[in-house]
Amino acid sequence: xxLHDIAHAxxxxxxxxxxxSVIAYDPANWSLIRDMVTAERVAAHFETFDVRDISRYEIxxxxxxxxxxxxxLAGGVTRSLALDAHGKCLASILLEMxxxxxx
Amino acid sequence: xxxxxxGAGAGFQGDRIAPAVDLAERGKLDYLIFECLGERTIALAxxxxxxxxxxxxxxxxxxxxxxxxxACVRNSTRIVTNMGAANPLxxxxxxxxxxxxxxxxxxxxxxxxxxxxxxxxxEFVLDETGNRASVLGDRLxxxxxxxxxxxxxxxxxxxxxxxxxxxxxxxxLFLAPLVHEFGWARDxxxxxxxxxxxxxxxxxxxxxxxxxFADPGFKDVPDLANIGHPLAEVDSDGNAxxxxxxxxxxxxxxxxxxxxxxxxxxxxxxxxQPDVVADFSKVNFEEIGPDRVAVTGGTGTKxxxxxxxxxxxxxxxxxxxxxxxxxxNCVARGKLAISLVRERLAQTSSSxxxxxxxxxxxxxxxxxxxxxxxxxxxxxxxxxxxRDVLSAQSIGEEVEGLYLAGPAGGGGVTxxxxxxxxxxSTLMPTAKVATTFEIKGATHEAA
Numbered sequence: 001x002x003l004h005d006i007a008h009a010x011x012x013x014x015x016x017x018x019x020x021s022v023i024a025y026d027p028a029n030w031s032l033i034r035d036m037v038t039a040e041r042v043a044a045h046f047e048t049f050d051v052r053d054i055s056r057y058e059i060x061x062x063x064x065x066x067x068x069x070x071x072x073l074a075g076g077v078t079r080s081l082a083l084d085a086h087g088k089c090l091a092s093i094l095l096e097m098x099x100x101x102x103x
Numbered sequence: 104x105x106x107x108x109x110g111a112g113a114g115f116q117g118d119r120i121a122p123a124v125d126l127a128e129r130g131k132l133d134y135l136i137f138e139c140l141g142e143r144t145i146a147l148a149x150x151x152x153x154x155x156x157x158x159x160x161x162x163x164x165x166x167x168x169x170x171x172x173x174a175c176v177r178n179s180t181r182i183v184t185n186m187g188a189a190n191p192l193x194x195x196x197x198x199x200x201x202x203x204x205x206x207x208x209x210x211x212x213x214x215x216x217x218x219x220x221x222x223x224x225x226e227f228v229l230d231e232t233g234n235r236a237s238v239l240g241d242r243l244x245x246x247x248x249x250x251x252x253x254x255x256x257x258x259x260x261x262x263x264x265x266x267x268x269x270x271x272x273x274x275x276l277f278l279a280p281l282v283h284e285f286g287w288a289r290d291x292x293x294x295x296x297x298x299x300x301x302x303x304x305x306x307x308x309x310x311x312x313x314x315x316f317a318d319p320g321f322k323d324v325p326d327l328a329n330i331g332h333p334l335a336e337v338d339s340d341g342n343a344x345x346x347x348x349x350x351x352x353x354x355x356x357x358x359x360x361x362x363x364x365x366x367x368x369x370x371x372x373x374x375x376q377p378d379v380v381a382d383f384s385k386v387n388f389e390e391i392g393p394d395r396v397a398v399t400g401g402t403g404t405k406x407x408x409x410x411x412x413x414x415x416x417x418x419x420x421x422x423x424x425x426x427x428x429x430x431x432n433c434v435a436r437g438k439l440a441i442s443l444v445r446e447r448l449a450q451t452s453s454s455x456x457x458x459x460x461x462x463x464x465x466x467x468x469x470x471x472x473x474x475x476x477x478x479x480x481x482x483x484x485x486x487x488x489x490r491d492v493l494s495a496q497s498i499g500e501e502v503e504g505l506y507l508a509g510p511a512g513g514g515g516v517t518x519x520x521x522x523x524x525x526x527x528s529t530l531m532p533t534a535k536v537a538t539t540f541e542i543k544g545a546t547h548e549a550a
Contacts, residue, residue, distance in 0.1 A: 008322055008358060010315065012367030015142070015231070015528060021365035023358065048470040059371055061387055061400075062361050068369045076231075078143045079418055079525040081459050081486045084468045088315075093469050 003099050007033055009091035016076040018087040020094055023064040030063035036099050042067055045097050046090075050074070067094075107284050109277055109301065110334040112137040112171065112184070114308030116144055116161060120170050122309070122332040122351070127174035129348055130334050134280045135175060137167065137184035138273050138306045145270050146415025146524045148188035149245035159190035160197065160267075168201045168265075176207050176264075183255060183276050187267040189245065191216055192541065194267045199543075213263035215254035217538030217549070218270040220412060220531060221246040229414060229527040236414055236529070244524065245415040248531055251377025251406075254538030255279035257549035263542060270413065272377050274302025277335075285339045295379035296403020297341025300386065303374070304345055304363055304398065308332045311345060311363040312394075313353030326352030346395045355394040364388075377410055377533065379403040409530040418525035419456065422487050422495030424502025424518040425463070428510065429480035436510035437462045437481040443509055444485045444501045453497060454490035461485075483513075488523065495520045 003009075006029040009022045022037055024030045039056040052071035059066065073087045074080040110132045112123035116139045127135055139161050152159025161167075164186045175182055187194040191214035202210040224246035225237035236243060247270035256279050258266045266279075278298040281287065287294045304311055311333050313324035324330075331351025337343040345355055364383055368374055372384040386400040424444075428436045441460035448455060461467040463482040465475050485502055489495040499518025506513060538549045 004321070008318065008362065010362040010366055012365075014367055014369075015526070017369070019365070019367060019369060021362060023361050023365075025358075055369070057369075057371055059365075059384060061385060062364075064361055064365060066365050066368060066371060076142075076526070079488070079523055081421065081457060081488055082468070083461075083463065083484065089468045 001099055002095065003033070003037065003097040004095035006099065007095065009095055011088055011091040013073060013077060013086045016071060016073050018069045018072045018090055020067045020069065020091050021064055022067070022094065023062065027063050030060070032099065032101060033065065034058065037065060037097065039067070041097065042094065045094060046072060105338065107134070107281060107337045108132045108334055109134045109136060109280060109305065109337060111305040111308040111332045113139050113167070114306060114310060115139065115141060116163065118308055120163070120167055122330070123167065124170050124174065125348060125351065126332055126334060127171045127178065127180060132178065132180045132334065133284070134181050134183060135171060136276050136305070137182070137186055138276055139163070140185045140188060140270060142413060142526050143415065143524055145188050145247050145413070146245040146526065148190070149415065150524070152189045157193050160188045160194035161186035164194055165197055165201060168198050169205070172202055172205055172207055176210065181259070181263070181280070182265040183280060184266070185268050185271055185276060187214060187269045189219070189269060191267050191269050195541070198265055198267065210265065211263045211542055212265040213258035213261065213267065213540050213542045215258055215266060215268035215538060215540045217254055217536055218247045218250045218268070220248050220536060223535065224412065224414060227412070227529045227531060229529050231527040239416045242417040243414070244417060246412055248410040248412045248536045249377060250410065250536060250538055251275050252279040252282055254540045254549040256283050257547065258540040258542070259283040261540070261542060261547065273306040274299045275377060277302030277305055278378065281337060281341065289378070290405070292379055292403040292405060294341040296381040297401040299374065299376050299379060299381040299403065300364070300383060300398065300401035301335050301337055301341070301343045304360060305333055305335055307363060307366065309353065310366065311359050312347045312355055313359055316359055316362060322358065324354055328352060341401065343398045344391065344395055345398060355396050357388045357390055357396060360388045360396050360398065375407060377406060379406050406533070408533050410533050410536055412529050412531045414527045414529065415524055416527065418523040419488055419490045420492045420495035420520060421523055422489060422498030422520050423485065424499035424516065425482055425484045426502055426505055426513045427480060427482045427515045428513055430512070432477070433481050434462065434465065434475060434477050436512065437483045439510045440483045440505055440513065441485065443505065447501050448487070448497070451497060454494040455487045456490060458485070458487035492520060
């Protein structure tokens with residue numbers, strides 16, 4: 001299945017830093033999301049962007065992750081040549097990630 | 104006052120006005136707050152002010168004030184906004200003029216100043232360039248600190264009905280009324296953190312009432328076309344209920360609140376603000392009724408003593424052209440168009456610093472590696488960042504030239520050029536930034 005089937009997400013931007021939240025629809029899928037959506041897998045998912053580094057924060061009370069992605073915005077909204085200079089589309093791109101349950 | 108009602112009138116410069124009027128009329132609000140400054144907005148406003156000293160505030164200020172002031176005065180709702188942009192004094196003057204025209208007498212309008220730090224920015228090293236701001240020379244346009252609540256609270260304490268600032272941290276626009284009304288101590292980190300949380304949740308207006316959220320079949324939003332703006336009912340401890348007016352479209356749910364809480368946040372336990380480091384890591388949201396979500400668990404720690412400063416500077420020109428291809432073999436023809444423009448631009452003595460050619464619908468937003476053999480249509484987009492305006496113009500001209508001299512069947516060319524106003528950032532000690540406010544000609548020190 002895709003991450004989109006079990007989670008929703010939103011992108012924000014500050015300068016050249018994008019952040020993407022990933023939130024479980026059902027708390028039952030939280031541990032699966034926490035285990036499968038690692039910073040390494042997110043970096044691989046965005047391999048065609050010039051990502052410099054990714055930090056991941058866990059918010060277990062809300063069954064949510066927050067990824068802070070440096071370098072994905074081609075310089076940031078004010079000097080990016082990208083069509084989506086804010087990177088508003090990045091969250092939905094992340095939701096295309098394939099998730100395999102180990103159960 | 105046990106519960107304070109704060110409404111979000113706007114979440115960005117161009118935001119809709121009607122939902123703010125609805126809140127002013129039916130929201131029983133104590134405060135209506137308009138957040139209208141994007142990262143680059145104030146640099147653009149500074150340029151407008153340099154052309155005309157009576158301008159440089161939000162272009163929609165007059166329309167917004169004209170629309171909401173009658174209901175706000177009638178309902179004793181005070182207004183806090185950063186629509187002053189690069190010229191809060193002129194914005195306050197315009198607001199007084201609008202009030203006079205509407206026959207609203209006795210309205211106290213305050214302007215809050217101090218965020219403009221252009222005169223002392225030179226020695227500070229910018230994160231993005233690694234150089235002192237002074238290196239930018241005459242390309243430097245603006246430098247504004249994200250100030251906190253000092254000036255805003257002082258203006259409210261002085262009885263202002265409308266408080267207009269320039270650059271302030273967005274959540275501070277909401278924290279200031281809470282501190283003014285509840286008298287929270289300035290080292291009450293827990294309550295200040297909760298106030299920041301309320302402000303952060305509301306500052307993007309419709310983004311918490313179902314905007315920037317709908318995903319058909321997965322996250323459906325009722326009556327999105329008539330989405331209402333949010334309001335918060337905040338108690339004296341800073342706990343809150345987020346809701347919206349009955350009869351408006353959209354929805355407020357645990358999911359919309361979580362998405363907005365994490366919007367533009369880095370470490371959720373350390374959301375850096377001028378007056379507090381807010382901690383959202385233990386927040387909980389509970390749906391307590393239709394479109395009513397209770398927010399608890401926010402906290403905070405001591406502020407860092409540093410303010411973020413946004414520095415605006417002229418950084419060359421963007422040029423762009425687009426052309427469409429459809430039907431048989433359109434992807435290949437679009438790719439040929441990209442290579443033709445690239446080859447033509449390489450032959451001219453151009454000042455291109457960075458360029459990209461892409462096919463909208465194939466790889467413009469997501470430069471994916473998986474090839475698409477064909478599709479019904481593509482739109483070729485070529486964009487470049489150039490040192491001078493003539494080179495930037497040549498991008499669109501080369502794309503336009505494809506009409507007669509490019510691949511078969513190219514149509515619908517558009518082209519454009521614009522100056523790049525870039526933003527860099529740095530940190531400045533809070534102590535170097537003194538805020539003041541003015542009500543009708545008298546200037547006062549804040550704090």
